[in-house]
Amino acid sequence: MQPYATPIERVWFYAFRVICGLVLLYLVLPILVIVPLSFNSSSFLTYPLSGFSMRWYEEFFGSHEWMMALKNSLIVAPSATVLATCFGTLAAVGLTRGEFPGKALVMAILISPMVVPIVIVAVGLYFFFADIGLLNTYAGLILAHAALGVPFVIITVTATLQGYNTNLSRAAASLGAPPLTVFFKVVLPLILPGVVSGALFAFATSFDEVVVTLFLASPTQRTLPQQMFGGIRENISPTIACVATIMIVLSVLMLLTMEWLRRRNEKLRGAG
Amino acid sequence: MNEAAASLVADDGVPLKLKLRRAERAHKLKSVAMIAPLFLFLLLSFVLPIGTLMYRSVDNPELHRALPQTVAALAGWDTQALPDEPVFAALVRDLRKAQEESTLGLASRRLNYEISGFSSLLTKLVRKLPPEGAGVRDAVIAVDERWGQLTYWRAIARAGTPLTSFYLLKAVDHRVNEAGDIESVPANEAAYVTVFGRTFWIALIVTLWALALGFPVAYLLATLPSGPSNLLMILVLLPFWTSLLVRTAAWIVLLQSGGILNGAMIGLGLIAEPLQLVFNRFGVYVAMVHILLPFMILPLYSVMKGISPAYVRAAVSLGAHPFLAFWRVYVPQTIAGVAAGCLLVFILAIGYYITPALVGGPDDQMVSYFVAFFTNRTINWGMASALGTLLLIATLVLYAVYGKLASSDANKARR
Incomplete structure (x- = not known):
């Protein structure tokens, strides 16, 4: 704020900051509020807290159902991530190599899983997988989750490739490196931040996915979000708060990784 | 050369x-x-899979499977006079076979969509099935006189075509009447136009709120020095990365009648009785705006980051009031970001299912809810597909507009 600001401008300046502060509070408050409740000894989800206790965590880790859900999520999410990242990175490299007819349309189709309403994807997959026998299978669930993660990989990897200097590949090739060597020794190390961010997005998508899972998974394939969805619908218990806390910790870790990758990428660019 | x-x-x-x-x-x-x-x-x-869904919205397989001979016999029927003896004979044969193979359920339900009560009519005939042969027509009509009415036979003919517009029309509260014309259904049966209207309305309100709340924050983030800006950005990105279910659960905990917000307000003496803040429209708005706000802030931020402060300074130095300079010089430069953010939030909002299902009441459910409802609960896959297809078309049209906008923007930047 300039020292010569009029009183109205001063008031407005502070009012603006207060408004922004309130909006930011609105964004983080729900996330901050639920964490302490998971350590509360009372079974009511209200403040003030009645005392510190780890009983809800013990309940979570001791529950057969929750552990099965966690296990299923840890089977499905990494597999879907690997699929989405491999296919997505390869396609992103192909997409940035040059123009070809219909490129815009192909790109639009590859990104569309991000915008098509999730229920439509879920019901469509339910019909289709029922016809070809993939309903109630891990394979079906992994394929579906991978499809949902693909757009994020495409977007982040294409964005990173835009800053990639193609002359480096040409130099490597002119020195006699076969195409695969060029990719793994030159291209991949340089675009790795983009690939990892895409993979993180894909993982987060699968790890948080509930609608497609509701339609495709058999009861023994319940994932963590699905188990949580059931819990929220019936009655929110402190166990839900404790699962929520674990998932928040996971998101913080992913967010920090992304921040770190972004800074590293910026530094690399700056140095280059 | x-x-x-x-x-x-x-x-x-x-x-x-x-x-x-x-x-x-x-x-x-x-x-x-x-x-x-x-x-x-x-x-x-x-x-x-999505193609399968779209196909199911016009697919009409039930009668073809269960009553193939009747459907074939009705193929050349003029719909003006009661069908002949062979059609009745075909129906009796089909019903006998369908009963043995117990394939009648789906066809019976399909006919019930056309005329309610058809299902029981069919069941009644199956129970007292007359023998084939001469006089089968009178025998069938003797079981129930409704078999002598054209309305019921026309319903069979309509439901017997390989493809049908029945579900798609029903999804916009229309139907094909006896004469073969399209008409709107009676007001007491109309339901889905309201649902679509509600879906777009909720999405619009959510978009406007997200813009109103997101614009100042994006402006602050874009104008602060990079240190504090990055720090505040984490506050925007943290909810973005947090599970949707976690955020929805947190809002229920905050807003429910014995919840934290009500407790705080009662504690402060602001209200005497807890307010109903969740499982209604208010709760849906609060939770949806919260979830979609980052999708508004991020595109706005990236556009605002590229706006040079020199223009506004120039306007002010030329004598414009700072508010006027902001409105006439700064805001027009953000239009691309505003359009992108609004379209993105709107597109995502019309497809919402989980959040309204968890924090809304029965009158706050959007189209997606009914798609899921018809798939799981009433197993009316035609209806689920028709509603889904219409929602998909709306989304794709908006997505195409979004793509046009983004690409023209990219061209401008290249120039």
Whole structure:
């Protein structure tokens, strides 16, 4: 704020900051509020807290159902991530190599899983997988989750490739490196931040996915979000708060990784 | 120059131009080959499933499967006079077979969509099925006189076509009447136009709120020095990365009648009785705006980051009031970001299912809820597909607009 600001401008300046502060509070408050409740000894989800206790965590880790859900999520999410990242990175490299007819349309189709309403994807997959026998299978669930993660990989990897200097590949090739060597020794190390961010997005998508899972998974394939969805619908218990806390910790870790990758990428660019 | 280039020949005697063209084609083919695996993968796990859904919205298989002979016999029927003896005989044969193979359920339910009560009529006939042979028509009509009415036979003819517009019309509260014209259904049966209207309305309100709340925050983030800006950005990105279910659960905990917000307000003496803040429209708005706000802030931020502060300074130095300068000089430069953010939030909002299902009441459910409802609960897959298809079309149209906007923007930036 300039020292010569009029009183109205001063008031407005502070009012603006207060408004922004309130909006930011609105964004983080729900996330901050639920964490302490998971350590509360009372079974009511209200403040003030009645005392510190780890009983809800013990309940979570001791529950057969929750552990099965966690296990299923840890089977499905990494597999879907690997699929989405491999296919997505390869396609992103192909997409940035040059123009070809219909490129815009192909790109639009590859990104569309991000915008098509999730229920439509879920019901469509339910019909289709029922016809070809993939309903109630891990394979079906992994394929579906991978499809949902693909757009994020495409977007982040294409964005990173835009800053990639193609002359480096040409130099490597002119020195006699076969195409695969060029990719793994030159291209991949340089675009790795983009690939990892895409993979993180894909993982987060699968790890948080509930609608497609509701339609495709058999009861023994319940994932963590699905188990949580059931819990929220019936009655929110402190166990839900404790699962929520674990998932928040996971998101913080992913967010920090992304921040770190972004800074590293910026530094690399700056140095280059 | 061109001729000189054309006459250049490589070592092996092939013109250089041809070689170049070949190399370029190989390069292009390689690009396509790299995209192909993903494309095929998405075809299997995304495009074909959605195609299946769209096909189901016009598919009409029930009568074809359960009553094939009747449908075939009715093919040349003029719909003006009661069908002949052979049609009745075909119906009796079909019903006998369908009863043995117990395939009648779906067909009976399909006919009930056309005329309610048809199901029980069919069941009644199956129970007292007359023998085939002469006089079968009178025998069938003797079981229930409704078999002598044209309305019921026309319903069978309509439900017997391979494809039907029944579900798509019903999804916009219309139907084909006896005369074959399209008319709107009576007001007491109309339901889905309201649902679509509600869906778009909720999405609009959510978009406007997200814009109103997101614009100042994006402006603050774009104008602060990078240190504090990055720190505040984490506050925007943290909810963005947090599970949707976690955020929805947190809002229920905050807003429910024995919840934290009500407790705090009662504690402060602001209210005497807890307010109903969740499981109604208010709760849906609060939770949806919260979830979609980052999708508004991020595109706004990226546009605002590229706006030079020099323009507003110039306007102010030329005598414009700071508010006027902001409104006339700064805001127009953010239009691309505003449009992108609003479209993105709107597109995402019309497809919402989980959040309204968890924090809304019965009158706050959007189209997606009914798609899921018809798939799981009433197993009316035609209706689920029709509602889904219409929602998909709305989304794709908006997505195309969004794409146009983004690409024209990119062109502008390139220029």
